[in-house]
Amino acid sequence: MTRLGKAIVYGIVTIFLLAAIVSFFLSLMMKFTSIEESSLTWMIFTSSLLSMFIGGFVAGGKGKEKGWLMGGATGVLFTVIVLLFQFLGLEQSFSLKQWLYHLGFLAAAMLGGVLGVNITASRS
Secondary structure (H helix, E strand, O other): OOHHHHHHHHHHHHHHHHHHHHHHHHHHHHHHOOOOHHHHHHHHHHHHHHHHHHHHHHHHHHHOOOHHHHHHHHHHHHHHHHHHHHHHHHOOOOOHHHHHHHHHHHHHHHHHHHHHHHHHHHHO
């Protein structure tokens, strides 16, 4: 696998690990407090954007060049994985709202990729 492919895989793994950790803590909050899922909507969206940004940052840092491409490819691969899971597993397609969310996720991952390349390049 090429360096660029490995960078994207690192980014995707980072995104899913962060999503699992955040989901675990949010589920604990809902279990042991009176907080309901509907009141956590913005927190879930914000943590998703942050996870995508960090995943793009990791991909850009590992790729060491073309950060917008590394972050963009990471965001697109994430969207494809989620779309395939939803379409094949749940037999549902994306709604317009979900497409807009994933467009925001793509932008966050691309921004993270650009910063990842520039910050890791300045350290070397």
